Amino acid sequence: MQTFFILLGALAVIIPGCFIVSLFLPATVKVVRVRVISATPAAVFQQINTVRNWENWSPWHQADPHMKLLYTDTESGIGAAYSWESQNRQIGKGAMMITSSRLNEFIATDMHFMEQGLAKATFKLEPVPGGTSVTWTMTAELGRNPFKKFMGLLMDKWVGKDFEKGLAKLESVLR
Numbered sequence: 001m002q003t004f005f006i007l008l009g010a011l012a013v014i015i016p017g018c019f020i021v022s023l024f025l026p027a028t029v030k031v032v033r034v035r036v037i038s039a040t041p042a043a044v045f046q047q048i049n050t051v052r053n054w055e056n057w058s059p060w061h062q063a064d065p066h067m068k069l070l071y072t073d074t075e076s077g078i079g080a081a082y083s084w085e086s087q088n089r090q091i092g093k094g095a096m097m098i099t100s101s102r103l104n105e106f107i108a109t110d111m112h113f114m115e116q117g118l119a120k121a122t123f124k125l126e127p128v129p130g131g132t133s134v135t136w137t138m139t140a141e142l143g144r145n146p147f148k149k150f151m152g153l154l155m156d157k158w159v160g161k162d163f164e165k166g167l168a169k170l171e172s173v174l175r
Helices: 002-022 039-049 051-057 057-062 145-174
Strands: 026-036 068-071 081-085 093-102 106-113 117-128 131-141
Touching: 026 145, 039 051, 039 106, 039 117, 039 131, 039 145, 051 057, 051 068, 051 081, 051 093, 051 145, 057 145, 131 145
Parallel strands: none
Antiparallel strands: 026 131, 068 081, 081 093, 093 106, 106 117, 117 131
16 A cells, blocks of 8 residues: 555656646757758759659658558649558658749648647758758647657657658669
8 A cells, every 4th residue: 555655646746747847848849851962953852842752752651652642633832732541650641731842942841640730841952062952851839738748859869760761762762
């Protein structure tokens, strides 16, 4: 019985403590990866700006090549979108739409992860000696949810690895 009360007392301290700590954690998460790809900005832009091409290089498509995909009639540029549904719990269900597109320079997307909410991603393309510098950035608002804020501390590690794989695959596709 004494063990039960010790456990109960520990929980009475730990749970409120986690809530208090979460007040000081960031409410926004940002993941950034940069890679120089041996290709022209036009070639890189074409791969990213055309949503069907994401099957060629997206790390999530590689993780589940059998996921269900549904594309909109607009295949590239602003308004181009697709939705996915995967049996793989790490991928889940969601939708992505291109919201901004500047030829050979910049692409912005909204990504709706049905269980996790909305994230915004951008691809910035800059010509550099030897190819194109691609900066892939994702930002997400975590709100006040303490659990999401603690998970946000791990997002750079988790999503960053996926971005690195995706950029490496994008480069191999463009060779």
